[in-house]
Amino acid sequence: MGKRTITILALVLVAALSLFALTILTRPSGQTGSKAVTVEVHHLEGGDKSFKLRTDAEFLRQLLEENDLASGSETQYGLWIQTVDGETADDSKQQWWGISVNGQFAEYGADSQPVADGDVFELTLNEGY
Amino acid sequence: MKDTDKKKISTGELAQLALFCALMIAGKEVLRSIPNVHPVTLLIIICASVYGRNALYPVFIFSVAEIAIYGFGLWNISYLWIWPLQVLTALPFRSERSPVFWGCFAALHGFAFGALCSVVTLIVSGPKAALAFWLAGLSFDLIHGISNGVMTAVLFAPLMKLMDRLKTGR
Structure with a gap:
């Protein structure tokens, strides 16, 4: 060699x-243990909702699923959120659910976004890519 | 620079370069369900070893084709310089025939891919965003480097043998 x-x-x-x-x-x-977090859902046609939740979830996906707040399909990168609080993003209209954490656009997907005490998560339905 | 680089590209060589470009696109798309596992770096190394700097042609067309397939985004800029960079960094070693050497070369490119992509983020969004971008993709860089290294170390020698037969017509 x-x-x-x-x-x-x-x-x-x-x-x-x-x-x-x-x-x-x-x-x-x-963080593990009991955490108090807020999930705000911003629908496209108004009717925004705010959920004050307590959870032991380590990551956002678990928090959303244990409260039946979001669902979607599995991808290689984890959960692709398609439905939140009963409203489903319409692909044909280029609609998509975006995640913000404490006012900042999330750097991770729902599977790897950590949940910390006091976090405020916003799920916003956007139109247009 | 070797003599083969100076002369005009023959029709036969043009066809071979086009085939390499097609192989790069097909190889990447066939394996796209496995993130960051693809034969593009292996093909670039073979292409650069055989055709010298003319390997830039299929690599550039491959980058443009990927943009055409997946649409516009910041990653377009990364693609337009990272793949040609692989050719340019391979050229000084094009006479090297050790599969271990090329396996390591390919692995280094895979490991560095995220860092090289984050250069665009650094320019557009600043150092914090670039660092976050790079760190978030580290596990993918690891997969990229290891798969590049193994694939190239295993396939470099047999593919070069095939290319020698193609060049000599035997």
């Missing part, structure tokens, strides 16, 4: 181990 190959092999091993460590260290983790 040439010197160049050994060098690049070492580089790959270092990169793989570093990425693996970073993946573990930066993995989102939720």
Whole structure:
């Protein structure tokens, strides 16, 4: 095995181990225990609702499902929210449910969005991509 | 630069480059149900090893075709420079024939893919957004790098043998 190959092999091993460590260290983790959170649902035609909930859910998906607030279909990235509080997003009209956490657009999907005490989640039906 | 790079592309070579482009698109789409597992980097390495800088043509067309398939978005900019970057970084080593070397090369590109994509986020949305973007995709980068490395280490040698037969006509 040439010197160049050994060098690049070492580089790959270092990169793989570093990425693996970073993946573990930066993995989102939720709080366990009783948490008080708010879920606000913004429908397209008004009639917004606010739900004050207590939960032990670590992630948003569990919180939504245990309160029958959202459903959808499974994708490789987790739950794709299609129906919230009885209103289903109409694909043909380019409608989609967006998630905000404490006023910021969510960085994660429902499966990996952590739930912390005092969080305010907003589920908003949007039209247009 | 090798002599083969300087002369005009022959009709035969043009057809072969077009086939490589088609293979890149088909290979990526066939495996799209498995996130970040695809033979594009392997094909780029083979293409760059055999055709030199002319490999930029199929790679650029592949990037544009992916944009045509999936639509416009910030990732378009990443695609237009990351795939050609693979060709440019492979060119200095094009005489290398070690499957382990190319497996490592492909793995490094896979590991770095998210970081390279986050450059666009860095410019558009700033360092915090770029860091969040990169960290959120780390597990996908790991899958990308490992699958790239294994696929290339296993398939580089047999595919190069096939390409040598194609070039020599035997």
